[in-house]
Amino acid sequence: MSPAKPQSPSFKGNKSCLPSKPCAVCGRDMSWRKAWANNWEQVKYCSEACRKRAKPGAA
Template sequence: MSRPPLREKPCAFCGRPFSDRKRWNGRDQWDDVKYCSRGCRAKAAAARRRS
């Protein structure tokens, strides 16, 4: 049995594409996820504070 293709979208901070994870999919959180990593989320928050 083949798996359906994973969804991908670009990170809001660095622009690198990242794919859906099982924990996001099960909780219907994929639409809320914006960043590929904790580091990008922290850097984006720091950039917002500086502005």
């Protein structure tokens, strides 16, 4: 087993400090995810279902 990765001294595991924004379709708050790190500004939908429900011309 490999040793644990050292955490940043400023991050204490408190995910409430991460940015969030509302889904464009349902309004549910979306929390920042590491997978969205490179394109957080372009993320509009909380799920694939909301993306499919979005009007074609609204994106």
